[in-house]
Amino acid sequence: MADKTAPPLSNPLGLNMKLLLDQRSLQVCAHYGGHPNGEHVFASSHGKRLVDFLNVANNAGYSDIQVSSGQDNQFGDLEANGIAVVAILTRLQICPFSKSEIGDLTRFLESGGSVLLMSNHPQFDRNDSMLAELYGFRLGDFVDQPKDPHDGYVHISTEIDRPEVFGASQLEIVFNNCCAVFIENPAAKVVAYLPSHKSGVFAAMVPSVASDGKFFVSGDSGFIGTCRTREPGPGLMCKADNSAFVEKTLRWLAN
Numbered sequence: 063m064a065d066k067t068a069p070p071l072s073n074p075l076g077l078n079m080k081l082l083l084d085q086r087s088l089q090v091c092a093h094y095g096g097h098p099n100g101e102h103v104f105a106s107s108h109g110k111r112l113v114d115f116l117n118v119a120n121n122a123g124y125s126d127i128q129v130s131s132g133q134d135n136q137f138g139d140l141e142a143n144g145i146a147v148v149a150i151l152t153r154l155q156i157c158p159f160s161k162s163e164i165g166d167l168t169r170f171l172e173s174g175g176s177v178l179l180m181s182n183h184p185q186f187d188r189n190d191s192m193l194a195e196l197y198g199f200r201l202g203d204f205v206d207q208p209k210d211p212h213d214g215y216v217h218i219s220t221e222i223d224r225p226e227v228f229g230a231s232q233l234e235i236v237f238n239n240c241c242a243v244f245i246e247n248p249a250a251k252v253v254a255y256l257p258s259h260k261s262g263v264f265a266a267m268v269p270s271v272a273s274d275g276k277f278f279v280s281g282d283s284g285f286i287g288t289c290r291t292r293e294p295g296p297g298l299m300c301k302a303d304n305s306a307f308v309e310k311t312l313r314w315l316a317n
Contacts, residue, residue: 079122079124079147080124080146080147081119081124081126081145081148082128082129082130082140082145083112083127083128083149084130084136084149085129085130085131085132086130086132086136086153087150087151087152087154087283088152089151089152089283089286090112090151093111093112093113111286115149115151115286115308118286118305118308118309118312122308122309122310123313124146124316128145134162135162137166137167137170138162140166141169141173141174141175146175147176147177147178147312147315147316148167149178150180150190151180151286152180152182152190152283153189153190155186155188155189158189158192159192159193164193164196170275171270171272171273171276171277172270172273173272174270174275176275176278176315176316178278179193179194179279179280180279180280180282180283181194181201181241181243181279181280181281181282182283183241184201187201190279197247197250198245198247198248198249198250198268199244199247199268199279201281202242202244202262203242205241205242205262237264237281237304238282239282240280240282241262241281241282242256242262242264242281243262243280244262244263245263245266247268249268249269250267250268252265252266253280253311254307263281264282265279265280265311266278276315278315286308
């Protein structure tokens, strides 16, 4: 299932949750500096968005962070390996989800695991859309990055379970160009609203009908880096409450 482990980080909460990163994701491949299915070692931290994400995940209590094998069976045995959350950080266009991956993720959700899907703006969201549609979400509509960073406010919805994990009802978040998430599943809930979109939202989730698992989808993965980020592009964590939003989301998914 997993063949690599991220560098050890400090774990301020003292928790030991396991997070699996999809190697076939844009942000993960940019970190490796290579192509999925190849043999890579974890790269240095300079300029890579994923490093910032790893630190935030560790702050959320994920002391065991692994990277999947990049093979069609990479999501097999997730429960047996104690994985709490699978993170898909914009699936590469050349790597559509296989039937095996879809089946394994479905079983994982039914057994109590959670899936974090962070997509991207149109042209990069095709494979993410394929997965999201299985759970009642449609990705679409190019949403421009706000010209004024302070126009990018994400309101956390009170519809979700355990909203206290997020704390304040409003976080200031700056996002890159992204896609809007449209909810077509009546069981789904809004997690965060876009600041200026009539019907699409920034993030949403649907609970598993068979367990406490959750499927989460957001319209952007590029905002996870910091001002120093260069690969695969600039990040925005240092501009607003982006890191707090990601950390609280990861903690909430494991509850």
